[in-house]
Amino acid sequence: MADMRETILNAAQPAVQAHGYGGLSFRELGKEIGIKSASIHYHFPTKGDLGAALARRYWEEAQAALNAFSDTNADPAACLRFYTAVFRVALENGNRMCLCGFLAAEIDGLPEVVRAEVKTFVDVCVRWLATILPGGDRALAVYAAISGAQLAARSRGDVTVFDRIVESYRAAGLIPA
Amino acid sequence: MADMRETILNAAQPAVQAHGYGGLSFRELGKEIGIKSASIHYHFPTKGDLGAALARRYWEEAQAALNAFSDTNADPAACLRFYTAVFRVALENGNRMCLCGFLAAEIDGLPEVVRAEVKTFVDVCVRWLATILPGGDRALAVYAAISGAQLAARSRGDVTVFDRIVESYRAAGLIPA
DNA sequence: ACCTGAACACCGTTCAAGT
């Protein structure tokens, strides 16, 4: 089996996507993976260290997935369909949020180490979108619009709300059709 | 001076807009207004009751403000400038989120009474936008897009990010210019 | 190297008790 560090990250990620950083409990986490909460601190000295590791792994995987797709498919419309599909997965998977989307809302109460990784996630997404969309602030706007669509769909508890909003973005011309 | 119930709501609102529902502490709240945390429960039996009262007051005020503007100004572009300005205020005021925007992220861990008020806030905004924008899902899309712009700007700690995103929405044709 | 029990100061909540 995998090392404990990874086991902790794997259990913590869906929890944060559902309840946020503040809603993550070391005691519940320990109960889930069969370890005492004090033992988690051996692998991640503080909650901030765990949060930062979580966010870093998240943007690394997102970056790899986005680049892998755009490397073999240069069509802007196809790339944007892939991008929205990535954000849709979180909703499909237990009506969860993008990890860094939730952390962005909580940014005010986050340790600096976590904040930095959240900002990097946004950078990764916006940089990738900028290689596909027209210049200026369009990439930033699309990043924000998709985040907002996810948030709205989640609060409705209805994935089809996400689809309808994205379709409306396309119809309006914000996203390439 | 105002009654204690209102004093509590006035102190709790900016706290939730900054730290969320989970980040609201009855003890800190009590310290701020000079009352014991146990006394807050006299006015609001549970944290959920306080959260619901907060969200309800929030959408009531938003509804009143939006209607007051559109009653005397029918121009779609002007109405949308007013709408975005309302969401901008939260950022200007200590880089805070829309109260119900934050609660939407936390929806999973919210008592049902709070959830219902959050949904009503979305309804209020979308219904108002629908009286101004072309039919279909455009109102829902604009609601989501502006929420996302606020979230992105907050995570950046930079109000001008909100302005740039909104301007980009206008340029793309999502919002009437 | 990795885990634990016990303690610390926090949290929302309850309730008997005060005025």
Next chain:
DNA sequence: ACCTGAACACCGTTCAAGT
């Protein structure tokens, strides 16, 4: 009618102690 102190089971964190 309104407020409080004390208790309850929670929380992240620390640390001496175990293996």
